[in-house]
Amino acid sequence: MPPAAREREKAQKLLAQKSAIATPKGGSKRATPAQTPTRIPATPKAGTPIPRQAPVIDQRELDLSALNLVSNEPAKVDEVVPKEAFAKEKLLEEVRSTLAVQEKDKKALSIVVIGHVDAGKSTLMGRLLYELGRMDERTKTANERNSSKAGKSSFSWAWGLDGTTEERERGITMDIAQQAFSTPHRAITVLDAPGHKEFIPNMISGAAQADCAILVVDAAPNEFEAGFERGGQSREHLILARSLGIAQIIIAVNKLDQVGWDSARYEEICGLLRPFLVQSGYHPSKTKFVPVGAMQGVNLAVREGEDGKMLSTWYSGPTLVDLLDALDAPTRDIASPMRIPISNIFKGQGSGTYVTGRLLSGVVQVGERVRILPGDETGVVKVIEVEDESVPWAAAGTNLTLSLVSVDPIQLNIGSILCPPTNVVPLAVSFTARIIIFNIQVPIITGAVVELFHHSQDVPASISKLIATLDRSSGKVLKTNPRVLAKSTSAEVQITLRPPNNSTVARPIALEPYAVNKAMGRILIRREGETIAAGVVMTILG
């Protein structure tokens, strides 16, 4: 019998022994807006003792608030070389004052566009780029001409985002495409995620780099339902995005032209999604719905033309751009040490190797030496590019491209973490985590074979120990050493990395406890192509 089938059989047997499972009491706690964002003290000047304080947990993050993460453990702040600390302090002053001016005018944020395959995500983004003046007439005409030549004229807007030959031939997004545009009060980086189930790891990588999400759903008969049923990507993407910390979401109900701009269909879709969104941890005040027609550009920036008129007979609310313009900007954690998970690597035209990623915390500047983890290698930042412009420094929350020199490119891998050599991220092959188990059909038992996702990295792992089941409301231990974890349980577990196929030794990955750095402490667990749990890192065991 194959190991997965054996594991499934064993789990089901154990589950049948009902006494082994402590069922959590009470429903999950709903999100409440946080008043106090986590703040780790700024790096002080040399000689000043570093104040230590317990991290404050952002209760907006409902998915994880159910894990009851408030901890009295002090945040770990590594010692820094005094000279460097001084330079950093000066830089931080400059960063703060520059950001204060920039953000007065336009606040910056990143959005990931998610949803079931063919919902119209790339079309929506391509058309939006055009409406907002970020795609010129020449590019538009070229995309129309070339997509028509290839017999794919309905994808002409999507070609603005789907740039590779394979993506264009197959008519699907495979990797994350990044673009930028501005609304009157927001400077937005947009990450177009693939909708196909096969490319979920890329979708996870995109969502881990974003502050907010747009879920695009297809209003055509049966199409919305296909994305929303069990195994549908609208459903899975919503859960994944929330588990990765995304709390604000816009639901773009697309292709309403296919149903003659029927208000009843729009209301039906909103009505089906609302309870699921709440159940998945999205606060209703952070969830907005908007009817759109991506292909015709209806209700993106304006509501004009015949289709616009039909929509206006029953809808007078905001356009998509109005909603984007009102999104809350994230808090930038610039005072914590620099952390950049690498999401892509390429050879550019200039010298050096180019890496892309999101600066999760801290500040990075040109000329700075960075450590690449795992491994012993360092490199020097030669160029920082943000939205195709070269900048001297970038602050937390920025999606950037770095050119690294003085580094052997072989040492750079997707999923590696860049950090300061003086403040490195711990490496782990084993750690404890608090997790929430999704609506799984096969329960989890000790030794369960899984895939662990951390930013752009996925590695083989196992749930090596079931430490305790937890009450989802209070976080209190319900049962220690449970024999099985059933669906919707909250639990503390030990996760141990397994050796990859071609090796006998597990390779460590760089991650941090959630209490030290939230963005570095989130994990997702998948099994046989299904996401089975999400959680946060508690303790690195080694």
Ligand SMILES: Nc1nc2c(ncn2[C@@H]2O[C@H](COP(=O)(O)OP(=O)(O)OP(=O)(O)O)[C@@H](O)[C@H]2O)c(=O)[nH]1
């Ligand atoms: N009728 C109609 N068709 C649309 C609309 N928006 C998109 N489409 C069509 O839907 C198909 C899929 O569009 P894409 O933009 O590639 O969908 P996607 O969600 O990006 O696809 P993946 O990234 O591969 O999941 C294309 O044929 C589009 O022309 C719309 O508003 N109305």
